[in-house]
Amino acid sequence: MFVSVTFVFSAIHFLLAVASPVEVPRGTKIALNKRTSFAGPDGVADLDAIQKHFIRSTAKIQAGFMAYERNTGTAHPLAGVGSADMIRRAADIALAEDMGGQMWQGAIAVGTPPQNFSVDFDTGSSDLLLPGPLCTTNCEGHHFYHPEKSKSGRDLYHPFSLTYGDGTSATGSVYSDTVHIGGFKAINASVGAAETYSEGFAPWNFFPDGLMGMAFRSLSVYDDDPVFQTLAREDQVQDQVFAFKLGDHGAELSIGGVNNDLYKGDLTYTPVTHQSYWQVNLDGASVNGNKTLGNMTAIVDTGTTFVIGDADDVTKFFESVPGAKLAPNSAGHGLYTVPCNATPDVSLTIGETTFNMSKELFNLGPISHGSPECMASVVGQKSQGFWIIGDTFLRSVYTVFDVKNARVGFASLA
Ligand SMILES: *[C@@H]1O[C@H](CO)[C@@H](O)[C@H](O)[C@H]1NC(C)=O
Ligand SMILES: *[C@@H]1O[C@H](CO)[C@@H](O)[C@H](O)[C@H]1NC(C)=O
Ligand SMILES: *[C@@H]1O[C@H](CO)[C@@H](O)[C@H](O)[C@H]1NC(C)=O
Numbered sequence: 325m326f327v328s329v330t331f332v333f334s335a336i337h338f339l340l341a342v343a344s345p346v347e348v349p350r351g352t353k354i355a356l357n358k359r360t361s362f363a364g365p366d367g368v369a370d371l372d373a374i375q376k377h378f379i380r381s382t383a384k385i386q387a388g389f390m391a392y393e394r395n396t397g398t399a400h401p402l403a404g405v406g407s408a409d410m411i412r413r414a415a416d417i418a419l420a421e422d423m424g425g426q427m428w429q430g431a432i433a434v435g436t437p438p439q440n441f442s443v444d445f446d447t448g449s450s451d452l453l454l455p456g457p458l459c460t461t462n463c464e465g466h467h468f469y470h471p472e473k474s475k476s477g478r479d480l481y482h483p484f485s486l487t488y489g490d491g492t493s494a495t496g497s498v499y500s501d502t503v504h505i506g507g508f509k510a511i512n513a514s515v516g517a518a519e520t521y522s523e524g525f526a527p528w529n530f531f532p533d534g535l536m537g538m539a540f541r542s543l544s545v546y547d548d549d550p551v552f553q554t555l556a557r558e559d560q561v562q563d564q565v566f567a568f569k570l571g572d573h574g575a576e577l578s579i580g581g582v583n584n585d586l587y588k589g590d591l592t593y594t595p596v597t598h599q600s601y602w603q604v605n606l607d608g609a610s611v612n613g614n615k616t617l618g619n620m621t622a623i624v625d626t627g628t629t630f631v632i633g634d635a636d637d638v639t640k641f642f643e644s645v646p647g648a649k650l651a652p653n654s655a656g657h658g659l660y661t662v663p664c665n666a667t668p669d670v671s672l673t674i675g676e677t678t679f680n681m682s683k684e685l686f687n688l689g690p691i692s693h694g695s696p697e698c699m700a701s702v703v704g705q706k707s708q709g710f711w712i713i714g715d716t717f718l719r720s721v722y723t724v725f726d727v728k729n730a731r732v733g734f735a736s737l738a
C-alpha cells in the first residue's frame with residue numbers, strides 16, 4: 325500500500341529539561357540549534373528566503389490536511405478554499421538554498437545498538453523520517469539509519485511516499501524500532517527509512533538527517549502513533565508533556581516534563597480544539613496595546629518560522645500599525661513592512677493571557693540596505709481561515725505541549 329505523506333520543514337531543536345508540572349524533577353532535556361536567520365550579514369532581510377519559507381510552511385500544513393483525510397475519511401475542518409491554490413503556487417517555486425538553516429535540530433538515536441541522528445523537531449507533522457540504507461540520491465552526507473544492523477529493527481512492509489507541497493518529497497519503507505529520545509525509549513516506534521530524498525532534503529539544503537513530527541496521530545502518513553505518543557502508550561513517561569524553549573541562547577526541548585527554570589509566572593493553558601495539529605483558540609492580537617483582532621483559530625507549529633495569519637485578518641492587523649505597508653514584490657503573499665524606527669508592540673492573547681512578541685523577532689530587518697522599511701514577521705495567507713503560530717512568536721515564550729490533557733501552555737520566559 326502506498327501512503328502519500330506530507331512533510332514539514334520545521335524548525336525546532338531540542339534540549340530537554342526535567343521537572344514536571346507538579347514540580348517533581350523528571351524527564352530529560354535535549355539541546356536545540358537553529359543556524360540561520362532571515363537577515364544577511366548586513367542585517368538586510370532576505371526577501372527571497374522569507375517568501376520561500378512562507379510558501380513551504382503553508383504547503384506543509386496543506387499536506388497534513390491530506391494525510392488527515394486519508395486517515396479519517398473526512399476532510400480536516402480547517403482545510404479550506406485556499407489549499408489548491410497554495411499548493412500550485414508552491415510547486416512553482418525553486419527550493420531555497422538555505423532551507424536547512426531554518427530548522428531547529430537536536431539529537432535522537434534509533435535501534436539496538438543505538439544509531440545517532442539529528443532531527444528537526446516539528447509540532448506541525450506526525451512522522452519520523454530518516455535516510456535509509458537504500459538511499460542513493462541526496463542522502464549522502466547525512467547519517468543513514470540501518471534497520472538491518474538493529475536487533476530491534478522490524479520491517480513493517482509498509483511503503484510510504486511523503487510529498488510536501490513545495491515539491492520536496494521522500495519515499496521509503498516504514499520500520500518498527502526503538503527510538504531513544506532524551507533518555508527515554510519508545511520501543512515500538514514507527515520509523516520511515518527513506519529510499520529517496522528529493523533535493524530539498526539534501527544535506528546542503530537540510531542540515532538535520534531527518535524530521536520528527538510531534539503533532540497527533542491523525543496527521544501521520546504512516547497512520548501510526550508519533551514517537552512521543554508511542555512513549556506515552558508504552559508508559560515510558562510519567563508526564564505526557566514536552567516543552568520548548570526556542571531562541572538563540574539555551575534553546576531546549578524538555579521531554580516528559582517541563583523545565584520550571586525556563587519560565588516565570590504561571591503557565592496559561594488553553595485546550596486543543598481539534599487533535600490533529602496543535603490547534604487552539606487565539607483570543608486576540610494587539611498592536612501597541614490596542615486589540616485589533618479577536619477569536620481566531622490557530623495551529624501551534626514549531627516547524628513554521630513566521631506567524632502566518634489569514635490574509636484578511638492580517639490586513640486588518642497592519643491597518644492598526646502606524647506606517648505599515650504591503651511589502652514590494654509581496655506577490656500576493658501578504659508580506660508587510662513597518663517603519664524600522666517604529667517597530668510596534670505586538671502581542672497575542674491566548675487563554676486570556678497576553679504575551680508580547682519580542683520586537684527583534686517581529687522586525688526581520690530592512691528590506692534593502694539603508695531602507696527605512698523593515699520586514700514584519702507576521703504575514704498573511706489568502707483564504708487560509710486560520711493562523712499558524714510559528715517561531716517568531718514561540719521564541720518569545722515557553723511552550724508546553726500536554727498530550728495527555730490535550731492542551732497547550734504558554735508562559736513568559738524566565
Ligand atoms: C551517539 O551519541 C552519544 C551521545 O552523544 C555518544 O555518547 C555516542 O558515542 C554516539 N555514538 C556513536 C556511534 O557515534
Ligand atoms: C512491541 O511489539 C511487540 C510485537 O508486536 C510486542 O510483543 C511487544 O509487547 C511490544 N512492546 C511494547 C513495549 O509495547
Ligand atoms: C488605540 O486605538 C485608538 C483608537 O483607534 C487610538 O486613538 C489610540 O491612539 C491607539 N493607541 C495606541 C497606543 O496606538
Ligand SMILES: *[C@@H]1O[C@H](CO)[C@@H](O)[C@H](O)[C@H]1NC(C)=O
Binds near residue numbers: 619
Ligand atoms: C469564537 O468563534 C467561535 C467560532 O467561530 C464561536 O463559536 C465562539 O462563540 C466565539 N467566541 C467568542 C468569545 O466570541
Ligand SMILES: *[C@@H]1O[C@H](CO)[C@@H](O)[C@H](O)[C@H]1NC(C)=O
Binds near residue numbers: 612
Ligand atoms: C508587554 O508590552 C507592553 C507594551 O506594549 C508592556 O506595557 C508590558 O509590560 C509588556 N508585558 C510583559 C509581560 O512584558
